Amino acid sequence: MNEQALQIGGQAVIEGVMMRSAQIVSVAVRRQDGSILVRKKPFVSFIKRFKVLSFPILRGSVVLIESLVLGVRALTFSGDVAVEDEKKNERKNNNKDAVPEKRGWLASVWLGLTVLFSFGIGLFIFFYVPLILTELLGAESGFMFNLVDGFLRLSIFLLYLGAITLMKDIRRIFEYHGAEHKSIFAFENKKDLTPAAAKPLSRFHPRCGTSFLFIVMVVSIFVYMFLGKPVDLGDRLLR
Template sequence: MAESATAHRSEESLMLGGMARWDGIDFFGARYMSTAYRKRSGEIFVRVDPVSVWRPENLTVRRISGWPIIRSFFFWGQLLVQVGGSVWTLAYFVGSIAALWLIVRVLELGSGLGSLGGFLGFLADFPMLPLLVLFFAAMKLTATGRYHGAEHKAVAAYEKYGEVTMEKARASSRIHPRCGTNILIYIVIAAALEPIVPWWWYSIAQFILISELWFTFGRSRPSIAVGNLLQRYFTTSEPTSRELEVAVASINRLLEAEGGDPSVEIGTRVRIPARY
């Protein structure tokens, strides 16, 4: 199935999202999400589950949810629900928070080490810098970056051709304008302000700042250009056939579920024959 053209564009194309992991990919559609991973044995497994994100149907509520500031609460709330819907995604999120806390604690403890302490103290005030270095290293030196590239290629193939095959995905770009990498610049801006903003509640308010900057400037050419640069050199790598096969299998399974294919067993892990 991973090799064949099983997913065709419906009357209205889906807006698909995804998240790469070290061993696979999560894809998110309008009603369902797919979780795919490759075991060490080479076997590919895909599971499709309903998306638990709440979307307002009332026209008035929908308009209010698009107002500045309020839209940020909806954005982060939906993100938390989405993260909680996948065990692997939740583990990745919790791990990132734990890594940030650990880095800050280590840097704070080292801030009293003579001349080196001043530098470590600076990094403790701006923990986003060492965290970004570790994040970029993990993306480029592990399979996560290749799965991230495979995720983009699969989505790009669907958006361009209306179907996803190995050939079409391989020919597609690993750089995508809707990638979450594009929000990194706004995270850095918000994090840089934290040491100089005296308000204790800024640790919460910065999330609103990040999303509002994203909503306001995220689709601008400079923002997309910076995001594309980060994707090309830091957060994605060219996938091998092994990562691409997982992405193709996952997205096709998701599209089948979104299209109402009765053969898709929701909530059941399915083994997909692997060729690579």
């Protein structure tokens, strides 16, 4: 596959980035000693494995789920590396040999439950809370209800992003997010993949998932105006 046809995407992780093409998923994490640990794994989308999943209605859902799974795995890997480095430092300070611990099945189960819980909290904050607030504000017509509801959802989303940016660790991840965009721009513009070549490029990429989510939220405000007032959360989720 030539470079022009090769589509690269990615996301920031703890002290690193995950990059993904149509065939490979790679995660690069900076360790505390300054070295960079790289993990590469082959990747074949379910869309290519099962042609039925390539239909427009199914394709988007499959891509979303795959991106979520790959993202969680990349974050987990980077988190494991960070924890391992911390334990190595502790053992070094205590004059003990560092023995990396393997993730057990129980830890994997807890990770899955944590992701599900976080997903549920996200639905509650970004979908249900705006509905409650809009009801309390007394918006009756479908047009006004969806306008107020959409404005509240958008406001909560922006406040959420602003709030987590104040956290040092999250801000660091956002910095890697910008670096990921710069490196993709460098690749797409056939520049050298070096810090010097990528630094002057924009940290805002048109295929950014966060920007896409923002656009979807704005567009949904106008779409929902024609669908009437939602009866409950179930009605909202069905949309």
